[in-house]
Amino acid sequence: MAGNKGRGRAAYTFNIEAVGFSKGEKLPDVVLKPPPLFPDTDYKPVPLKTGEGEEYMLALKQELRETMKRMPYFIETPEERQDIERYSKRYMKVYKEEWIPAGPKPKKAKDAGKGTSLTNTADVLKKMEELEKRGDGEKSDEENEEKEGSKEKSKEGDDDDDDDAAEQEEYDEEEQEEENDYINSYFEDGDDFGADSDDNMDEATY
């Protein structure tokens, strides 16, 4: 309609001079494909800063990366079972301390009546409540203990602890008897190093 002016010759609604093309000049080609993935840059990037501080930070960064992987906070994905149990796998396992905060206590059914949610959520909420009610003290105490491989959660006699404590004790022994670089005597301070771990004492190997 209105666009077809001058028998096929293009005419613009604005002053073409302003954009930069003089009259009659060839317009740039229409772009038919996406721009290249790695276009050439005309200019080299500014070189990186180097100096004592930077080098130190670099070493720190790499060290931190390694350390994080070994911390108990690094939760590894459980591998899917392989068809053949490889012999060498047994000797390549890295022993990491297990960090379990005041976790699930399935036997604890003394729900003080939340009432508003389904039993499942009540249960879950109760677990979280357990987690929080003891305050972070409990959680981190355990975390501290767990990290050293010595599990003792004998706070204010909670029966349900025994379950977990029992499982963890077995794990504990297994870990302690393993020949590794961890100093078995090293442990977190302060926590009740109760009677249960007495039997482990005799087996402490150095």
Next chain:
Amino acid sequence: MTQAEIKLCSLLLQEHFGEIVEKIGVHLIRTGSQSLRVIAHDTGTSLDQVKKALCVLVQHNLVSYQVHKRGVVEYEAQCSRVLRMLRYPRYIYTTKTLYSDTGELIVEELLLNGKLTMSAVVKKVADRLTETMEDGKTMDYAEVSNTFVRLADTHFVQRCPSVPTTENSDPGPPPPAPTLVINEKDMYLVPKLSLIGKGKRRRSSDEDAAGEPKAKRPKYTTDNKEPIPDDGIYWQANLDRFHQHFRDQAIVSAVANRMDQTSSEIVRTMLRMSEITTSSSAPFTQPLSSNEIFRSLPVGYNISKQVLDQYLTLLADDPLEFVGKSGDSGGGMYVISILTTCHLLSSFLSRFGSRCARIFRLVLQKKHIEQKQVEDFAMIPAKEAKDMLYKMLSENFMSLQEIPKTPDHAPSRTFYLYTVTILSAARMLLHRCYKSIANLIERRQFETKENKRLLEKSQRVEAIIASMQATGAEEAQLQEIEEMITAPERQQLETLKRNVNKLDASEIQVDETIFLLESYIECTMKRQ
């Protein structure tokens, strides 16, 4: 949260905490606050694992929780806090420069573990330091505690909010999750009593063990029968304070570059004096009289009062407005905007060339300028100028302002003015930075994965050599083992190492830019 930020968070979480935590964390960042069951359902992971992951995230202050009405607990992730993980090396290094190795290790432990009690920190750090010292010497707990107290006094570490003690008296059912409170003035209060007593006892037990090798220290000491004196008081690193420090550093170095060393010292003194009195995001420091400054100047600088006054006047009159007279005696935020501009400029230089930078600076200076004028003022041929202008426009570093001459806004009769808004340009650049760091991390992971076989091999060879050396092997055998890695493989390893180092270093430096841009955006938003 932009896609780029989410991608970066996911990479960081994965690198530091593993895949499960990453999945949960990213899900929370994407969808806002959610409750436990919904998370488990949406991500398809078992409830047990979700709980574990959440515990890790809460421990590291990356996720917070809240009790909503109806007793549902909802978890919310702090995306910006995840991005801080990039900056850990910088925090640790800064502490090293300020408080030497002890302080450095304290902050490192706090950052690695999220929250810790003071006794735990002191113990860990003392043990670590003892390991690096010669045999027979042990690190005194008291010294570590002193450094800790100093860190607390200068606000580099702060207390975590804790469970309020009144909860025990609550007769009704306890809430599903406590609302943690922290008293403002308690935040830096170090539990003094327990400190002293503990120190003595620990020291004695340490000294007893000093004679024997550490491994033989008896597992059982009397200390552990008693509960920790500062149970429930957890400490975390105060990242805001670190940011304030970085900002001050940037300001001081900018002043030093612009003027001389002495004026930068003056500015540094002013900033230090107002370190604790000013909150970290205030635009100006508290007014300081020149007398106060004079008194607090470091001992080495014996300049007379008059000279000081002269310097102050100089600083005040400087067009960059570092220091203002009377009312506002510290133009902290002005400097940040200047620094941001410099960064934008330098990024232009690297990407588009110096001419582009010239145009950018010109538009910045003139605020609004027409296309024709750009060519004239910048003395750049028309075609190039237009090309660059449009490129910048397309990247959103510039914007157009239309001023119509006629009411019908006809294009041929409208003025088009180019203008730069630093805020939007800063945001653009920030976004690019996030993307680039994500790319850097991905590339690094790719490189490491490609050469995994080679890396493992070299590690094994090193282990073999080390064990053989320990058992006293001959030179020839060692040579033989070393040759297990062929020369081209060695070269490949070298290249890999160099590349990874470069990528890591780039990450650290891009993070510095990110810090500057983020603080600029934050303070500009606050001012509006």
